[in-house]
Structure formats: C-alpha cells, structure tokens
Amino acid sequence: MSTTENAIASAEAHSAHTYHPLPVVVATAEGAWMTDVEGRRYLDMLAGYSALNFGHANRRLIDAAKAQLERVTLTSRAFHHDRFAEFCTQLADLCGMEMVLPMNTGAEAVETAVKTARKWGYRVKGVPDGMAKIIVASDNFHGRTTTIISFSTDHEARADFGPYTPGFEIVPYGDLTAMRAAMTENTVAVLLEPIQGEAGVLVPPPGYLPGVRELTRERNVLFIADEIQSGLGRTGKTFACEHEGVVPDMYVLGKALGGGIVPVSAVVSSAAVLGVYRPGEHGSTFGGNPLACAVALEVIAMLRTGEFQQRATELGDHLHQELGLLVGVGAVQTVRGRGLWAGVDIDPGHGTGREISEKLMDRRVLVKDTHGSTIRIAPPLVISKEDLDWGLEQLREVLRG
CATH class of the missing domain: 3.90.1150.10 (Aspartate Aminotransferase, domain 1)
Incomplete structure (x- = not known):
C-alpha cells in the first residue's frame, strides 16, 4: 500500500x-x-x-506562539499571568463589550453562553429557579455536547444520545413571528448563528437580525450571537452581525480566534451579564492560558488593521x-x-x-x-x-x- x-x-x-x-x-x-x-x-x-x-x-501567528512557548504556556486560572488581562481587555474592546470569559473550544463557549444566560435569568431577570428557556433556530449547529445536541434538529447529531437536556424552544430560522410567539416571561435568551454555517451557509432574510435585536430588547431577553464560524473577518466584517447594524448582548467566539494554532474560544458580553459569576461557579484549566492569549492577541492585532x-x-x-x-x-x-x-x-x-x-x-x-x-x-x-x-x-x- x-x-x-x-x-x-x-x-x-x-x-x-x-x-x-x-x-x-x-x-x-x-x-x-x-x-x-x-x-x-x-x-x-x-x-x-x-x-x-x-x-x-501565518508567520505573525507562528512567531507569537514561538515567543510565548519560550516563556510560559500554562498556569491554570489558579494564578494570574502577564498576557491574560491584555487579552481580555483587547478582545472586549474589539467586540465593543466589557468582559470576557475565555474557554478553549467553540462547544465549550456555547455551553458557557447557555449557563451564563440561565444564571442571568435567575439572578437578574428574576425567572423562577429551573424554569429558564432559551430560544434557538432549526437547522442550527452550535457544537456536539449533550446539552447542545438537545436543541439540534440534525438527526445524525442527535440520535441515540438521549435523554436530552430540557429548556430550549426551537423555531424556524428567519421567522420573527414564530420567535415572538415562542417567547414567555421565562425566556432568558435567543441563541442564533447570524449565518448558519453547517446548514449550508444560510443567510437570514434582510431585517431578521435587527428584528431579533428589537424583540429581545422589548422582552428583556439576551441576544446571543454565535459567531464561531461567521466572525473574525470571514464575511467581510469583523462580525457578521455588523452587516445588519446589529450588536448582540453576547458574542460567542472560537475557531479563528486561535489563529489555526491553538484552540481558543470566548464569551464576550457586558459586566451586567458576565458579572453574575462568582469564583467556583464556572471555569476551565486551559481556558485563557498564556499561549492561547498570546496567539489570540496577535489575531486581534491583525483584525484591527482591517x-x-x-x-x-x-x-x-x-x-x-x-x-x-x-x-x-x-x-x-x-x-x-x-x-x-x-x-x-x-x-x-x-x-x-x-x-x-x-x-x-x-x-x-x-x-x-x-x-x-x-x-x-x-x-x-x-x-x-x-x-x-x-x-x-x-x-x-x-x-x-
């Protein structure tokens, strides 16, 4: 052979x-x-x-990784390191947000966004414990963890992995009327891809994302944009949401953030949202490690050039x-x-x-x-x-x- x-x-x-x-x-x-x-x-x-x-x-990214490899690659979040604050500050600024919760993979970041929205719903919105609902779109792809495939409509991704996690309402992608009908007082978030990647690069109808933004503001619901595939330059803007003039409450980022060198993901939002966390409530050993931060900082610098x-x-x-x-x-x-x-x-x-x-x-x-x-x-x-x-x-x- x-x-x-x-x-x-x-x-x-x-x-x-x-x-x-x-x-x-x-x-x-x-x-x-x-x-x-x-x-x-x-x-x-x-x-x-x-x-x-x-x-x-990419030479810039390889050089950034090599330089960091010679210094320190992992501390865990048990200690501060000298690239962490800069990474969080720069990424928050790129997104026009205030706080960053770094993770590793896209699926981890989506899981983090789900947990964040639920905790915000209970602590800030006042949803009764255990009753939080998140609205998602049919044909979505946000990852393959047990929770995430629980709100997938892809039979291959979902079959034989039950029992499934409750707390999600699925509505047709691009249908504002269906989304409005699905919202209740217990809805804490809408989680969407601004362009659905795995579904076949589906672009929503004009006005859909602004309509989601208006509806979520009206009903005191978080708008979470999964820009793991669509973000960081892919569509001609830093974020795909920008094409419709929309700023969500939360960005979920991954893939290109690691420059093709290391897995880096993040949830980026306001202090009012990510500020709900207290020590011990969420975390990741590798999330926000020095090597990841060094590479991601170079990615951010490259994106700033336009x-x-x-x-x-x-x-x-x-x-x-x-x-x-x-x-x-x-x-x-x-x-x-x-x-x-x-x-x-x-x-x-x-x-x-x-x-x-x-x-x-x-x-x-x-x-x-x-x-x-x-x-x-x-x-x-x-x-x-x-x-x-x-x-x-x-x-x-x-x-x-």
Missing part, C-alpha cells in the same frame, strides 16, 4: 469513526495550500471551517459573482453566502456533495460537503485572486464533467 493508504487504514482501524474525511493525508501547509504525504499540493478551500482565516503557518475584512469583501464579491454565473445553467441550483463564504447546492442529478468534493480533490482542490447535496467554500482570507480563480475553474470543470 502507498503511504496515504497506510495512514488512512491505520486511522480507520484505531480511531472512532466520528468523521468521514476525504482520502487525503496532509503533511505540511502554508498560506492557502496543503501538501500531502506523497508530495501532492492541494488548494485549501475550507480553511478548517473558518479556524484558518489567516492561512496555514486588511483581512477588506480582502474577504473584495474576494468575496468576486467569488459570489463567479459562482452566480453557474446558477441555472448546469449543475448548480443555488448559491448563498457572504464574504469569502459560500454554500453551493448541487443538482442531485449531477452527484452528491461528497462526490463533487471527491472529484475536486482529484483536481487538487479541497472542499467539504454538508447535508447531502451542498458543498461549502471558505478559503483562507489570505488566498490570492489567482489561486481563487484556479480553484473556481476546477469547480467549473467538475460540474461540466
């Missing part, structure tokens, strides 16, 4: 089959390109589901213009998205999303399918226009085939 075949066979034999990866084994990567164990180069058009917004092996948001806007406009030319003339049924982020629905008669992804892999372009007939395109924001055009040409050739 080849090196690739041996690696895949070993992974299949010794790791749980929670993913169905494409049959490529990456060995090195830089910028928007990855090289496999056989020396073949591939254009990365997925960017780790937006964890690699700044590309592979360079990456501008690239996502300009290249995103080009991406959607080119993809739009494919709609209705061949295998592409619909294209959605914003910035350097697109969901492309394939006519099932031309193949499944998986089959299209495999054909693109054969042409040295890496994307990933979702929900059967959809492929997601989300290249690193550092991709060149020439490389983006080359990747799109491979897609055109596959769809013609």
